[in-house]
Amino acid sequence: MTLAFALGLSLVATASADDDKDNLKFYCTGDATTYCGGLDPAGEEMKACFTKHRKDLSENCRRAIDAYTATGGK
Template identity: 35%
Template sequence: MTAFLNRTIRQAALAAAFAVAFSALSSSASFALSAEAQQMCTGDAFRLCSSDIPNIPAITACMYKHRADLSAGCRTVMDRDLAAQQPKVAAK
């Protein structure tokens, strides 16, 4: 029972830390994630980058490093969010 309780508390703490880290990422001027990206990528971040939580730059780097391993939904929304943040270049 104690092992189960400890595991549950650890998972809840990781979820809270990840939520805080992703919230900070979404408010960062350099890399803002939409609420949809947060929702679509939370599982991937836990699966691929849990050792980096709550280090925001490390999570971001890890997600880019493992881009090929991201779920299709996460990869799609991250790509869309990043493209939206790129400065628009005027066509000549």
């Protein structure tokens, strides 16, 4: 029973991390284009650009970043 519970938790955590990544793409694509156009979305430059423009990003994008970061960014 403990193994099944642990497996269930890992599946929920994986689904949550995938949802956070999908939300990041959905809510931040416009902001990425506006403030960081031409940068690799998965690159360190994009992270630096988002950090630089944090106050300019949409509320939904900032929330998606916070959720993604809270799951370890995986």
